[in-house]
Amino acid sequence: MQTKLVKALFGGALVLALAGGAVAQESRLKSSAEMYDSFVEATKGRTIAWVPQATGMPLTDGWTQVMRQEAADLGMTLEMRDAAFSSTKMTQAVNALILEKPDVLVVHNFDVQLLARALRKAEEAGIYVVQLNMVSNYKTDAFVGGNWREIARGMGEDIVARCSRDQGKSGKVAHIQGDLTSDVSILESEGLKAAFEGHDGIEIVVDQAAQWDPNKAREITASALQQHPDLCAIVGHWGPMTMGAGQAVKAAGKSDQVTIYSTGENPQFICDAIKDGVLDRYWSVDNLKQGRDVMLTIKYLLQMNQPPGTFRLAGYSPVEILDKDNVERRCWK
Incomplete structure (x- = not known):
């Protein structure tokens, strides 16, 4: 009788454990699904405005290639304004974009002072600002680049x-x-x-x-x-x-x-x-990896959903020293 009771109790406990495990599993799966839905809601359909110093050189073209591809994969739009090595064009482009109100503005500064006032104005207008590789005197939501x-x-x-x-x-x-x-x-x-x-x-x-x-x-x-x-x-x-x-x-x-x-x-x-x-x-400093870091930073800013200007994030790029002894297969084509 005692043995039957123990078996019955053990069996009941096992059923409860399995049922509990199934509930926990369902809860975890539901949580993951909700997390993904939240990610999609935060990123899909958003617009990134990108203002490089100039196109047609590996530095900026590498960044653009990575940002454009990932933006497309995420259902985001990347709009680029080429400053063509003109500080005047860059200032005009940034001021025009502030009126257009993209979700995120990414800039490659000419110098520390040129865009300082405009970048503050962009954050005040509700636009997240990421500075790439060269930072302004005005520090915005995020910087990605070399130390x-x-x-x-x-x-x-x-x-x-x-x-x-x-x-x-x-x-x-x-x-x-x-x-x-x-x-x-x-x-x-x-x-x-x-x-x-x-x-x-x-x-x-x-x-x-x-x-x-x-x-x-x-x-x-x-x-x-x-x-x-x-x-x-x-x-x-x-x-x-x-x-x-x-x-x-x-x-x-x-x-x-x-x-x-x-x-x-x-x-x-x-x-x-x-x-x-x-x-x-x-x-x-691998600029293709920097492009991915920019996109990762943008995804975090959009998901945190805090007012622009809340954070002052920095992502410093890893460094590798190249010389004749290790240069094979260290560069991208």
């Missing part, structure tokens, strides 16, 4: 190790900036100088802006090599621009003497330049 100060500090520390007089080198460095008022130039200059601080054997003998132009970088470098034939390193703020400096070094027959440092996106021509000795040490 340029720390990237430059890393390049500077590498230069100290390779070019100091303790290594039998001159310690002379040429510093080629992009635009002096851009966030990248300001932060990379700070990081480089911080790395050199306290190292008396390292000296920046040339410090000029090439305005992101490889031809200007080539001219600056040719002149620097004439003035300082024992130059040890060149550090430039953007790979495609710094390739002009590397070409000047090759033309002067000084590739074995001068190490070329730079940073930026990683299309195949950058890896080819490293293989060819036009660039030597390259701090790579």
Whole structure:
């Protein structure tokens, strides 16, 4: 009798456990379905406005490719306004978009001041603002891009190790900036100088802006090599621009003497330049991954559904150092 009772109780408990498990399973499935429905409701049909400095270069075209594809997959619309390297066009485009009221505005700033007032105005108009790779003096809902100060500090520390007089080198460095008022130039200059601080054997003998132009970088470098034939390193703020400096070094027959440092996106021509000795040490931030990070940030902002200006989020891009030893298959075509 006791055995039958135990079996009956065990059987009842098992049925209840199974039933409870089924309810829990149904609850979990329902929760997942509700979560997905909430995600779709927050994202589908939304409009992203994208204002790059210019199209037709791997940096911005890579971002656009990723953002456009993912937006389409999510049922979102990506509208682009090409500033065509014109600060006036960029300002006009952003001000016009504020009146159109997209859900999200993504901008690639020319400098730290140009859009500061307009970006504040966009948030006040109810538009989320994501700044990509170069941030304004006005910090918006989110920034996605490189940690340029720390990237430059890393390049500077590498230069100290390779070019100091303790290594039998001159310690002379040429510093080629992009635009002096851009966030990248300001932060990379700070990081480089911080790395050199306290190292008396390292000296920046040339410090000029090439305005992101490889031809200007080539001219600056040719002149620097004439003035300082024992130059040890060149550090430039953007790979495609710094390739002009590397070409000047090759033309002067000084590739074995001068190490070329730079940073930026990683299309195949950058890896080819490293293989060819036009660039030597390259701090790579993958712009295709940055495009995905932008879209992830947008999805989070839309789902959190807080008023624009509530958050000040930052997503700093992972960095990989490329040189001849590891450059194979590190760039996208």
